[in-house]
Amino acid sequence: MTTHRLPHVRDPEDCATMAEVRAGVDALDRHLVSLLARRQAYMEAAARIKEAPEDVRVPWRIEEVVTNVLREARKSGLSPRIAEPVWRELIERSIAHEAEAFAGRSAVETIKE
Numbered sequence: 001m002t003t004h005r006l007p008h009v010r011d012p013e014d015c016a017t018m019a020e021v022r023a024g025v026d027a028l029d030r031h032l033v034s035l036l037a038r039r040q041a042y043m044e045a046a047a048r049i050k051e052a053p054e055d056v057r058v059p060w061r062i063e064e065v066v067t068n069v070l071r072e073a074r075k076s077g078l079s080p081r082i083a084e085p086v087w088r089e090l091i092e093r094s095i096a097h098e099a100e101a102f103a104g105r106s107a108v109e110t111i112k113e
């Protein structure tokens with residue numbers, strides 16, 4: 001199991017107060033936000049690379065991503081009841097972001113023509 005020890009905050013098993021718990025959560029959330037921003041950048045790359053708006057949603061890939069995440073969740077001790085709905089929502093939001101980026105790209109291409 002991968003552990004993510006953070007400097008300046010207590011490990012969960014050593015927390016004795018809610019202030020310590022919340023400091024740990026806030027520190028981890030900063031990491032999660034930065035990782036999710038990086039994931040979003042890959043959606044922007046996908047919008048640049050894909051050829052048509054109907055290529056944005058890829059059902060087989062959605063299932064592959066969820067299967068991969070559930071395998072990792074099992075290894076890391078993350079509940080599948082958290083992992084699966086969070087990733088399905090993340091993918092839906094990613095599809096919306098990618099579709100918007102694709103539409104923006106098409107608008108720019110139309111202006112250039």
Ligand SMILES: O=C(O)C(=O)C[C@]1(C(=O)O)C=C[C@@H](O)C=C1
Nearest residue numbers: 046056057058061062091094095
């Ligand atoms: O793999 C892709 O084609 C992506 O655009 C990425 C992604 C994802 O969020 O991982 C988003 C949209 C697709 O429906 C499938 C997966």
